[in-house]
Amino acid sequence: MTTSVTDCVLRLYNERHELEDYQGGVPRWCSGCGDNAILAAVQRLCRDQELRPEKTVFVSGIGCSSRFPHYMKTYGFHSIHGRALPIAEGLKMARPDLHVFVNTGDGDCCSIGAAHWIHALRYNMKLTVILHDNQVYGLTKKQASPTSPIGLKSNTTPRGAYLDGLNPLTVTLGVQNVSFVAQVVDWIPELVYQTVTAAFKHPGFSFVRVIQRCPEWLPDLHEPFMKDPSRVQLLTHEHGLQPSEALTRTYKNRVVHDPSDLDAARRIASVTDPIPVGLLYWNPEVPRYERTRGAGKLRTPDGIRTGLEAELDKFTIWPRDES
Numbered sequence: 001m002t003t004s005v006t007d008c009v010l011r012l013y014n015e016r017h018e019l020e021d022y023q024g025g026v027p028r029w030c031s032g033c034g035d036n037a038i039l040a041a042v043q044r045l046c047r048d049q050e051l052r053p054e055k056t057v058f059v060s061g062i063g064c065s066s067r068f069p070h071y072m073k074t075y076g077f078h079s080i081h082g083r084a085l086p087i088a089e090g091l092k093m094a095r096p097d098l099h100v101f102v103n104t105g106d107g108d109c110c111s112i113g114a115a116h117w118i119h120a121l122r123y124n125m126k127l128t129v130i131l132h133d134n135q136v137y138g139l140t141k142k143q144a145s146p147t148s149p150i151g152l153k154s155n156t157t158p159r160g161a162y163l164d165g166l167n168p169l170t171v172t173l174g175v176q177n178v179s180f181v182a183q184v185v186d187w188i189p190e191l192v193y194q195t196v197t198a199a200f201k202h203p204g205f206s207f208v209r210v211i212q213r214c215p216e217w218l219p220d221l222h223e224p225f226m227k228d229p230s231r232v233q234l235l236t237h238e239h240g241l242q243p244s245e246a247l248t249r250t251y252k253n254r255v256v257h258d259p260s261d262l263d264a265a266r267r268i269a270s271v272t273d274p275i276p277v278g279l280l281y282w283n284p285e286v287p288r289y290e291r292t293r294g295a296g297k298l299r300t301p302d303g304i305r306t307g308l309e310a311e312l313d314k315f316t317i318w319p320r321d322e323s
């Protein structure tokens with residue numbers, strides 16, 4: 001029996017994936033690690049948005065959080081410390097048809113990868129970027145990171161960190177062309193899911209900071225915020241998060257925030273207690289680098305060869321014609 005092209009196309013479009021189709025290896029994170037909650041939300045997002053696994057890529061740097069691509073049954077690139085963003089940008093330029101996600105830790109993004117972070121924001125390419133911010137270097141066993149709070153005792157700061165932690169939200173909101181900034185805490189799964197979904201739907205560079213628990217090295221850091229729901233403030237708006245009724249019964253500290261207001265977003269971003277949770281800033285109109293540069297157009301083998309030849313010809317010294 002032969003299969004027609006129409007049958008093949010129809011089968012492709014009717015293909016529906018279940019959660020287990022996105023689940024890769026068994027996660028090796030510690031139990032209670034916030035990375036598990038992020039993974040669960042992202043797998044749900046892939047299923048609900050019907051992302052084709054062969055069209056989806058997770059790029060990460062190095063760290064506990066950067067093990068993320070191993071646990072997704074999609075394409076993935078567990079790359080080099082601090083370099084997840086430029087690799088993801090290169091991929092998006094070559095293959096704008098792919099859904100590209102980036103998972104990066106606070107050391108990975110805000111320390112060794114900080115320069116890439118700033119420029120990736122300015123380029124505003126369509127990438128869904130999740131900062132797993134556990135405020136410590138987890139994989140290398142408890143060194144202070146740029147986002148560690150002042151006074152935090154660690155293996156590199158045995159007398160306590162001397163400086164105030166860097167705030168990834170205020171930094172992000174200070175960069176030209178910023179277009180989507182959100183914050184969420186890993187212990188409210190409903191909002192993690194809503195936030196990563198909104199980030200995925202954003203047409204440009206979406207930056208989600210997840211305040212992530214590391215029970216191995218900092219078991220008490222977030223306890224006070226978890227025990228007292230009034231120390232988490234939900235930002236609500238018709239263009240932002242819409243928490244369920246059940247959630248609003250627990251989280252009564254809420255404020256309406258219009259995510260198109262950059263000044264208000266910056267003010268909210270600088271507050272750390274209560275922790276603001278939700279969409280801080282959203283501007284879908286910012287130009288995207290891959291569109292401006294016509295990404296993907298020259299990426300056929302012939303196109304690449306022709307482009308290379310033309311470049312090399314510019315510098316070639318041709319033998320003089322003596323005839």
Ligand SMILES: Cc1ncc(C[n+]2csc(CCOP(=O)(O)OP(=O)(O)O)c2C)c(N)n1
Pocket residue numbers: 062063064065066081104105106107108109132134136137138139140145
């Ligand atoms: C060039 C380079 N420098 C340093 C390291 C060592 N190293 C590996 S992971 C890491 C920090 C990880 O912290 P973070 O990015 O916050 O991720 P987490 O493990 O907390 O998820 C460091 C310093 C490395 N692998 N490569």
Ligand code: SF4
Pocket residue numbers: 028029030032033034035064065134138139213214215216217
């Ligand atoms: S060390 Fe911390 S960040 Fe790493 S897996 Fe364990 S709990 Fe998670």
